[in-house]
Amino acid sequence: MLRNYSSRVFNNSTVKLSQIISDFASSNQIMDIQDLMMKSSMDSIFKIGFGVELGVMSRLEEGKAFSKAFDEASCQIIYRYFDIFWKVKRFLNVGSEATMKKNIQLIDDFVYAVINRRIKQLTEQGLDILEKEDILSRFLIEKRETL
Secondary structure (H helix, E strand, O other): OHHHHHHHHHHHHHHHHHHHHHHHHHOOOOOOHHHHHHHHHHHHHHHHHHOOOOOOOOOOHHHHHHHHHHHHHHHHHHHOOOOOOHHHHHHHOOHHHHHHHHHHHHHHHHHHHHHHHHHHHHHHHOOOOOOOOOHHHHHHHHHHHHO
16 A cells, blocks of 8 residues: 555656656756755655655745755754764754754654644544555554554
């Protein structure tokens, strides 16, 4: 079931990505293909994991903020290998570590909001109506059935 769902999600994402590339090509604009591929991957993986459209490729504001925070946090983790004072910065909550803390908070808030919405859907609509194909829904349903 998860494999079929994943295939559908990736196929839909590919269609969206090909349309965006086609639009760029027809308007003779320069595009960052690596950025588009990363956005497509993030949209797809988020949909498979949480059952929610992140909308990074379609430029939804909520998804855009999450994506930016996620990218910055990922880069900051790499920079920690080169910055010998990162633990001091984290302790003092200054510089890049202060930004990292804000980004992690934004990521946490966003993900917990998605989880809480799915829990609310589960309790209001019941097991039969809730889409059961994404990973989060499967975990929530399994948890509810074991209680």
